[in-house]
Structure formats: structure tokens, C-alpha cells
Amino acid sequence: DSGVTQTPKHLITATGQRVTLRCSPRSGDLSVYWYQQSLDQGLQFLIQYYNGEERAKGNILERFSAQQFPDLHSELNLSSLELGDSALYFCASSVASGNYEQYFGPGTRLTVT
Amino acid sequence: AQSVTQLDSQVPVFEEAPVELRCNYSSSVSVYLFWYVQYPNQGLQLLLKYLSGSTLVKGINGFEAEFNKSQTSFHLRKPSVHISDTAEYFCAVSDIGDADKLIFGTGTRLQVFP
Numbered sequence: 001d002s003g004v005t006q007t008p009k010h011l012i013t014a015t016g017q018r019v020t021l022r023c024s025p026r027s028g029d030l031s032v033y034w035y036q037q038s039l040d041q042g043l044q045f046l047i048q049y050y051n052g053e054e055r056a057k058g059n060i061l062e063r064f065s066a067q068q069f070p071d072l073h074s075e076l077n078l079s080s081l082e083l084g085d086s087a088l089y090f091c092a093s094s095v096a097s098g099n100y101e102q103y104f105g106p107g108t109r110l111t112v113t
Numbered sequence: 114a115q116s117v118t119q120l121d122s123q124v125p126v127f128e129e130a131p132v133e134l135r136c137n138y139s140s141s142v143s144v145y146l147f148w149y150v151q152y153p154n155q156g157l158q159l160l161l162k163y164l165s166g167s168t169l170v171k172g173i174n175g176f177e178a179e180f181n182k183s184q185t186s187f188h189l190r191k192p193s194v195h196i197s198d199t200a201e202y203f204c205a206v207s208d209i210g211d212a213d214k215l216i217f218g219t220g221t222r223l224q225v226f227p
Binding site: 004042043045048056097102107 | 149154155156157158159162203211212213214215216217218219220
């Protein structure tokens with residue numbers, strides 16, 4: 001158990017809908033990262049927040065957004081969902097920003113039908 | 114742009130045999146290198162990382178990797194595998210000036226047979 005929790009574990013929704021994925025980092029970790037793992041694209045970095053501020057951005061679509069709240073939990077919002085958004089979404093956390101070990105949560109499996 | 118190539122999508126091996134999982138990277142700048150393991154239905158776990166210093170890096174579960182700058186490689190090795198090592202292994206790279214952005218390879222499925 002990495003100490004990172006993600007909810008829900010599974011999510012099934014229809015095209016065009018909007019969903020919110022939630023992540024609680026390990027106690028004391030200030031950085032939260034979001035990744036997408038799909039068969040087509042592999043494991044891709046989406047976005048990072050550090051202590052409430054966006055720190056780094058990867059291949060995140062404009063339909064996707066994220067935020068980190070004062071209690072340091074983070075949410076990833078996916079809107080106007082398409083079939084291709086079906087994937088496993090991982091959250092990771094680290095104590096700070098930089099070359100610190102990232103601890104991964106168990107993931108949320110999103111299925112868009 | 115950085116990229117990571119894991120040359121083998123699957124590596125079958127018998128228990129107690131040695132194994133090497135290959136990883137090559139492409140980058141125009143200095144990098145940090147990582148190996149992660151993903152067990153079925155779980156998130157990723159860090160096996161080992163190279164930041165600087167000795168090019169031979171030892172990690173958890175008896176794994177080690179060697180950074181070869183001239184060949185831009187970071188191959189993962191274990192002298193004797195166990196059934197429990199069956200998992201997906203991911204090599205990753207980050208630019209030392211942008212260390213938070215991990216670029217992952219496509220993964221290598223290690224299947225250990227009794």
C-alpha cells in the first residue's frame with residue numbers, strides 16, 4: 001500500500017459526459033501527479049500540482065482539468081468524454097517537487113461507452 | 114524531445130534464471146532514469162533510480178541497473194528471478210531541469226515460469 005488513495009476504483013459513463021476523479025496523497029506529500037495509462041498511448045504524464053499550484057503540464061487535453069485543494073487532495077475533471085478517453089488514470093504523490101520518489105495510487109479505471 | 118524505448122514487449126524466463134530488461138533513451142540533455150514495476154491490478158512502484166554518481170544502481174527485490182551514457186541505455190538485471198517477479202516493468206526518464214515530468218517506455222511484461 002503506497003498510502004495514495006484514489007476514488008472511485010471503477011467508473012463507467014457515456015460519451016459526452018463529465019466525470020471527476022479524486023486523489024488523496026500520502027500524508028505530508030505536497031506534490032500530486034496525474035497519469036493516463038491506455039493501450040494506445042501507454043503511460044503518459046498529464047499534470048502536476050505542488051502545494052496547490054500547477055507546476056508541470058504534459059499531454060493533457062483541453063477537455064481535462066485538475067486542481068489541488070488546500071487539504072492537498074486533488075481532482076481530475078474529464079469533460080465531453082470520448083471513447084478514446086477510456087483508460088486507467090493514476091495519481092501519484094511525492095514529498096516535494098523535483099527528483100523525489102513518486103508513490104502511485106491503485107488507479108481509477110474509466111470506461112466510456 | 115525525450116523518448117524511451119523498451120526493446121522487448123514480453124520476456125519469458127524460467128524461475129531462478131537471470132534476466133535483463135532493456136531500455137534505451139533519447140535525450141539532448143542530462144537525464145534522471147528510473148525503473149518502475151506494476152503488479153496486476155496495482156499502481157506503479159519504484160524499483161530503482163539513477164540520479165548521479167555510480168552508474169551501477171541497486172534497487173529493491175534484488176534488481177540492479179547500469180547507466181551507460183555512451184549507449185544511452187539503462188538496462189535492468191536480476192541474477193535469479195522468482196515467480197513473484199512476474200509483472201510489467203517500465204523504464205522512465207526525466208530531464209534534470211524538468212524532473213517532475215516522467216516519460217515512460219511502453220513497458221516489458223516479465224513472465225516467470227516454474
